[in-house]
Amino acid sequence: MKHIHTVLLLLALHLSAFPALADKGRRAPEDDRNDPVAIPLGKEIAKSGWNVGVLPAFSYNNDLGFLVGALAQVYDYGDGSVYPNYRHKFSANVNIYTRGARQLGLNYDSKYLVPGMRVTAGLEYMDNPLCGFYGFNGAVSPYHADLDQRKSADGTDGVAFYADHQRLFRTTLDVQGRLADGLNWIGGVSYSWQHYSDVAFKVYDGRESLFHQYVQNGLIPEADTRGHRAELKGGLVYDTRDFEPNPARGLVATVTATAGASFSEGARGSLLLSADFRQYLPLWPGRITLAYQLCYKGLLAGSLPFYALPAFSMRGTFGSRITGNGVAWASADLRLNLASFRVLKQNFLLGLVGFADAGAAVQPYELQRQTALGGVTAGKTLDGVDAGPYRSIFDPDIAVRERLHSSVGGGFWFAMNRNFITAVEFGRPLNPQDGSFGVYINLGFSF
Secondary structure, three states: OHHHHHHHHHHHHHHHOHHHOEEOOOOOHHHHOOOOEEOOOOOOOOOOOEEEEEEEEEEEEOOOEEEEEEEEEEEEOOOOOOOOOOOEEEEEEEEEEOOOOEEEEEEEEEOOOOOOEEEEEEEEEEEEEEEEOOOOOHHHOOOOHHHOOEOOOOOOOEEOOOEEEEEEEEEEEEEEEEEEOOEEEEEEEEEEEEEEEOOOOOOEOOOOOHHHHHHHOOOOOHHHHEEEEEEEEEEEEEEOOOOOOOOOOEEEEEEEEEEEEEEOOOEEEEEEEEEEEEEEEEEEOOOEEEEEEEEEEEEEEEOOOHHHOOEEOOOOOOOOOEEOOEEEEEEEEEEEEEEEEEEOOEEEEEEEEEEEEEEEEEEOOOHHHHHHOOOOOOOOOOOOOOOOOOOOOOOOOOOOOOOOEEEEEEEEEEEEOOOEEEEEEEEEEOOHHHOOOEEEEEEOOOO
16 A cells, blocks of 8 residues: 555656646647646647656656656657657656666657658666666576565665666667558667676675675676677568557567677677567557567577676566576556546546566576576675575575566556656566566556
8 A cells, every 4th residue: 555655646746747848839729728628539639849848757666766856858749740749859867766876868769850761869877786686597596585685683784685786878879761661671779888896885785695696606707797888780660550659559560680799808799689579459449458569589699798688577576587698578558548638738648557467588598507506605694684594596496497477467647748658557476586566657658
């Protein structure tokens, strides 16, 4: 129940910020009213010109804690003839989390910057001193709840057993062009720099962690704890969705091959294959949509440093719980449109969502070396807390091989002017090895 109260408070804070929104485009005379007006679904007023949203950001994420930050999104609808689509979209966010993480993001998307092409660009910076690290190959790395960032009785000498300190900078540029109706080619480049180290908070002993064990025993070479990575990708996109941010029908299938090179003390190359299929089925047109997703990402050739491994996180579970040379997952959403109305000169939609997720590591990473270290333990016990000794890297009594991970949940969502979508979701894994409960407040649907 405390999670429900938290989410309702955060949602109220979100809604209280909407008066700061400014629509700088032309409006029809009837759009000048400020009072809430119920309107039929799909009958919202077409927007034009520049639409600016500046909001304080309040949310919660199980891996990062509570967020306090700021979010700005700018849409250019032109003369309104393309609404609800936009000509240009800019977004920026600055986030600070209660568990110490700091995040900056900048993004741009347009089908009109270059005639006949779609251009998407992004930049991200993250400094996360308590980044979750749960090992390789999913269930092969057992989770022990009694070691999850425990503190001793006097509030010091705790252990961040499932955490490391992450520093990340990443920039991306993707371009799409038309081949035929619904079929596009896609190409992209990206660059990233990452650095991982032991957690350095005074209340935690970062040396007594799973990450530290992996480095000490060679599962993560010291040289691979930091490095640069450049990638070049190409592929095909087939897209028949009726409206990209919140489709009611259609499908999108994407297949890409990514050639990458990682640089630390040496250089290594890799070739990755990614396949993503999503379909949206109108069970009750205008009201209920079934959406599902099938995905695979895996290594075709070469090798990867641990920080570039494919990973998947289900809603409600630990971040990057499923990590390996290759991962596969599936998700399904049942999305319900409840109401459509106008308030503060903006169009709003309100709805519910129920979901189920499942996935697994289908190509192992360093599995033989991981299982060979089954007898390695860290023997320290927290002062005043009967929690030790720490468990081993691999425990054959708990996990011998990977299994299917799954979670279920639901929530609600609302959208402003069809594009600015906020989804509030509650998820619970079906196995406690994957977590206990998750609350997420995110921009947009998960797929």
